[in-house]
Amino acid sequence: MKGASHPTNDVSLNPSSNESIQDVISRVAMGRRQFLQGGISAAALASAGGLTLGGLLRTVEAAPVGPGLGFPGIGFESVPASLTLGSAVADALRVPNGYTAQLFVAWGDPIMPGGTPFIGDASESSLQQEKQFGEHNDGMHFFPLRADDRGHGGYDDDDDDRGERRGDGRLMSQAGILCVNNEYTHEEILFPDGQVGAGYTIAKTRKSQAAHGVSIVKARRRRGTWSVKRNSRYGRRITANTPVIISGPAAGHALMQTNEYMILDTGSIATGNKTDGYGGYGTVNNCAHGITPWGTFLTCEENFNGNFGAMELLPGATASEAGKMYNRYGLVAAGFGYRWHTTDPRWDMVANPNEPNHFGWVVEIDPYDPRSKPVKRTALGRFKHESAQYVVDRDNRVAFYMGDDERNEYIYKFVCKRPLNTKNNNANRNLLDEGTLYVAKFSSDLTGKWIPLLPATIGVDGVALRDNPNFTGADDAEVLAKILIKARMAGDAVGATMMDRPEWTGARPRIGGFSEVEVYCTLTNNNRRGSSVTPSSNAADGSTTAGSARPSVDAANPREDNIYGHIIRWREAGKSVTATTFTWDIFVQAGDTATTKTAKPTNDYKGNIVDTPDGSADFGAPDGLWFDYFGRLWVQTDQVGNGSGDWVNIGANCMACADPNTGEMRRFLTGPNKCEVTGVTMTPDGRTMFVGIQHPGEDSLAAIPTAFSNWPQGQFYVESDGVTTLPPGRPRSSVVVITKDDGGIIGS
Numbered sequence: 129m130k131g132a133s134h135p136t137n138d139v140s141l142n143p144s145s146n147e148s149i150q151d152v153i154s155r156v157a158m159g160r161r162q163f164l165q166g167g168i169s170a171a172a173l174a175s176a177g178g179l180t181l182g183g184l185l186r187t188v189e190a191a192p193v194g195p196g197l198g199f200p201g202i203g204f205e206s207v208p209a210s211l212t213l214g215s216a217v218a219d220a221l222r223v224p225n226g227y228t229a230q231l232f233v234a235w236g237d238p239i240m241p242g243g244t245p246f247i248g249d250a251s252e253s254s255l256q257q258e259k260q261f262g263e264h265n266d267g268m269h270f271f272p273l274r275a276d277d278r279g280h281g282g283y284d285d286d287d288d289d290r291g292e293r294r295g296d297g298r299l300m301s302q303a304g305i306l307c308v309n310n311e312y313t314h315e316e317i318l319f320p321d322g323q324v325g326a327g328y329t330i331a332k333t334r335k336s337q338a339a340h341g342v343s344i345v346k347a348r349r350r351r352g353t354w355s356v357k358r359n360s361r362y363g364r365r366i367t368a369n370t371p372v373i374i375s376g377p378a379a380g381h382a383l384m385q386t387n388e389y390m391i392l393d394t395g396s397i398a399t400g401n402k403t404d405g406y407g408g409y410g411t412v413n414n415c416a417h418g419i420t421p422w423g424t425f426l427t428c429e430e431n432f433n434g435n436f437g438a439m440e441l442l443p444g445a446t447a448s449e450a451g452k453m454y455n456r457y458g459l460v461a462a463g464f465g466y467r468w469h470t471t472d473p474r475w476d477m478v479a480n481p482n483e484p485n486h487f488g489w490v491v492e493i494d495p496y497d498p499r500s501k502p503v504k505r506t507a508l509g510r511f512k513h514e515s516a517q518y519v520v521d522r523d524n525r526v527a528f529y530m531g532d533d534e535r536n537e538y539i540y541k542f543v544c545k546r547p548l549n550t551k552n553n554n555a556n557r558n559l560l561d562e563g564t565l566y567v568a569k570f571s572s573d574l575t576g577k578w579i580p581l582l583p584a585t586i587g588v589d590g591v592a593l594r595d596n597p598n599f600t601g602a603d604d605a606e607v608l609a610k611i612l613i614k615a616r617m618a619g620d621a622v623g624a625t626m627m628d629r630p631e632w633t634g635a636r637p638r639i640g641g642f643s644e645v646e647v648y649c650t651l652t653n654n655n656r657r658g659s660s661v662t663p664s665s666n667a668a669d670g671s672t673t674a675g676s677a678r679p680s681v682d683a684a685n686p687r688e689d690n691i692y693g694h695i696i697r698w699r700e701a702g703k704s705v706t707a708t709t710f711t712w713d714i715f716v717q718a719g720d721t722a723t724t725k726t727a728k729p730t731n732d733y734k735g736n737i738v739d740t741p742d743g744s745a746d747f748g749a750p751d752g753l754w755f756d757y758f759g760r761l762w763v764q765t766d767q768v769g770n771g772s773g774d775w776v777n778i779g780a781n782c783m784a785c786a787d788p789n790t791g792e793m794r795r796f797l798t799g800p801n802k803c804e805v806t807g808v809t810m811t812p813d814g815r816t817m818f819v820g821i822q823h824p825g826e827d828s829l830a831a832i833p834t835a836f837s838n839w840p841q842g843q844f845y846v847e848s849d850g851v852t853t854l855p856p857g858r859p860r861s862s863v864v865v866i867t868k869d870d871g872g873i874i875g876s
């Protein structure tokens with residue numbers, strides 16, 4: 129029985145806990161104040177009809193979520209929470225009845241010509257890793273390919289790639305290019321002897337760098353099964369050492385001029401020259417992503433600060449411009465414990481002080497041209513980018529919505545100066561180089577403002593940004609360059625709203641009569657808001673140490689000690705992406721219906737997830753968020769993932785599907801032990817879904833890599849005689865492919 133193992137079922141079987149219809153409506157209405165469109169949960173409907181919740185469990189547990197405006201309904205039943213069995217949850221991925229998940233690609237799999245199979249003990253070299261799928265995959269997108277011009281019956285199952293074109297004609301759902309971010313590495317798993325087992329060497333640095341970045345694979349379906357075409361010309365790795373172009377208003381600025389190195393397998397050798405600030409090497413901490421309307425992939429650089437270090441004392445926050453920037457972006461000598469800087473001076477901030485300024489950008493990649501260089505688009509600002517969701521409005525104006533994922537950071541949008549050229553795609557290729565970056569300010573009356581980060585914008589101190597010492601320059605072009613390089617400090621100066629860790633953004637498709645520009649953002653959690661500690665804000669002068677402020681609760685971030693997170697959304701005024709005002713509401717506060725934690729004045733920890741039976745789709749720490757092409761909203765979570773502590777009733781990380789009109793949710797997938805579920809995309813026909821599972825078995829050490837997980841081997845490696853024999857190995861971040869057994873659209 130669905131949800132039978134969920135503790136809340138015990139509670140909901142007690143009629144005395146049954147909410148009145150008024151309770152439910154007021155609770156739902158409070159949670160999603162303004163955009164409520166008349167939908168109420170099945171639980172509420174059952175209550176109104178006089179059913180006990182005992183009856184409800186038997187009668188409506190399988191009820192589909194009905195369709196609504198621009199939303200096609202949800203046809204599957206929630207998978208039960210994967211709860212802890214001792215100190216771990218099941219080391220398996222689960223999907224609803226009627227669906228099948230298969231392993232598509234895992235860290236270490238060969239993805240391009242010359243690639244070698246995963247060895248199993250992770251003893252491959254950096255050169256081998258450079259041709260294998262990177263570690264710890266995150267955001268991803270499926271770019272369709274159409275049949276080649278020589279007639280293969282609409283299926284790209286020939287043995288070469290020639291003749292394929294961008295999928296803007298007959299969209300293909302049988303073959304495509306999957307672009308996948310590889311966010312970070314776990315050095316204890318990446319090497320047979322762990323990070324420092326037999327010593328730390330440049331060889332380890334190079335392999336770690338090679339496992340970062342982006343993996344581009346050709347995916348194709350043959351005889352019903354999806355696989356990677358291993359020798360495809362589209363197969364490509366972009367790593368921490370791939371040459372990149374830096375473009376846009378900050379390109380070439382003095383802060384972007386770094387020491388020049390020759391990057392060799394044996395080390396990075398300084399040439400003694402400076403770069404010109406128009407080019408550099410690599411992309412790291414590629415968290416979530418975006419795409420563009422012109423068919424390119426955007427990889428977003430998040431916790432780049434963690435990859436840097438210093439062998440000597442860094443300048444303090446008040447010592448210099450560099451010291452102030454390090455402080456505001458969280459760059460410290462020890463980084464996150466990577467040791468790249470000990471063998472590669474490019475990553476040593478004392479040896480090469482401006483190198484961190486090459487990271488924290490949105491990077492554009494053309495997946496259809498394997499020879500193209502990634503381009504860092506500085507016009508979109510420098511912060512810890514999570515994702516970049518585009519919207520094209522009815523006037524063909526284009527905006528990208530973005531979050532800066534750190535405690536008490538901001539939500540931004542970039543509006544391209546020029547409209548989309550719908551007739552000539554080539555005319556759009558540099559649309560990301562000109563436009564205006566805005567930062568969001570949410571007001572308690574459920575309206576908000578987009579504040580432009582431009583030289584003339586007046587800060588909260590009454591001073592124009594061009595006169596703010598953080599951004600002064602020879603002319604406004606230089607001022608703008610500095611505003612973009614120090615976007616966080618510009619947000620501070622104009623008094624942007626400090627948010628509970630903005631993760632993914634997602635735009636609701638304008639289909640089926642829904643015509644608003646409506647954008648959602650996951651606010652995953654915040655443990656530095658509203659405590660007994662004296663409240664503080666990000667200082668307007670940009671002097672705050674990253675993540676150190678403790679703001680009070682506000683309307684947009686209403687919970688202190690926000691363990692479970694929430695999802696906020698906004699609608700642009702006039703249905704235009706160029707609007708400078710918007711209205712907003714909170715779509716859902718996540719939580720644990722059955723929690724016994726003591727409520728705080730602003731926080732009951734229970735949340736207001738609309739699900740049937742109550743508690744059956746509970747989740748927390750929403751992170752991944754994506755609207756599919758049919759109007760379903762998918763939400764993925766990132767919490768501890770082993771069902772311990774605050775997650776005892778919620779269990780493993782999961783992916784839920786939501787009705788954007790009513791907030792009704794179903795749990796679609798639960799992940800293996802100590803993983804994060806992140807990354808989701810579909811073929812254009814909606815019949816194949818790709819989902820990312822990141823860091824299964826997180827925290828294990830090299831001595832026993834499988835201490836917490838041996839996924840995916842444990843679930844998907846089956847001998848042909850049906851007897852499972854696990855190969856030696858280690859947990860591997862992977863992408864799975866999910867299909868509906870009846871061939872239908874995922875979620876239907």
Ligand code: FEO
Pocket residue numbers: 311415416430514533631751
């Ligand atoms: Fe990489 Fe904010 O998640």
Ligand code: CA
Pocket residue numbers: 721736737738739742743744
């Ligand atoms: Ca609920």
Ligand code: CA
Pocket residue numbers: 415416514631751752766806
């Ligand atoms: Ca994330």
Ligand code: CA
Pocket residue numbers: 631652751766
């Ligand atoms: Ca997260």
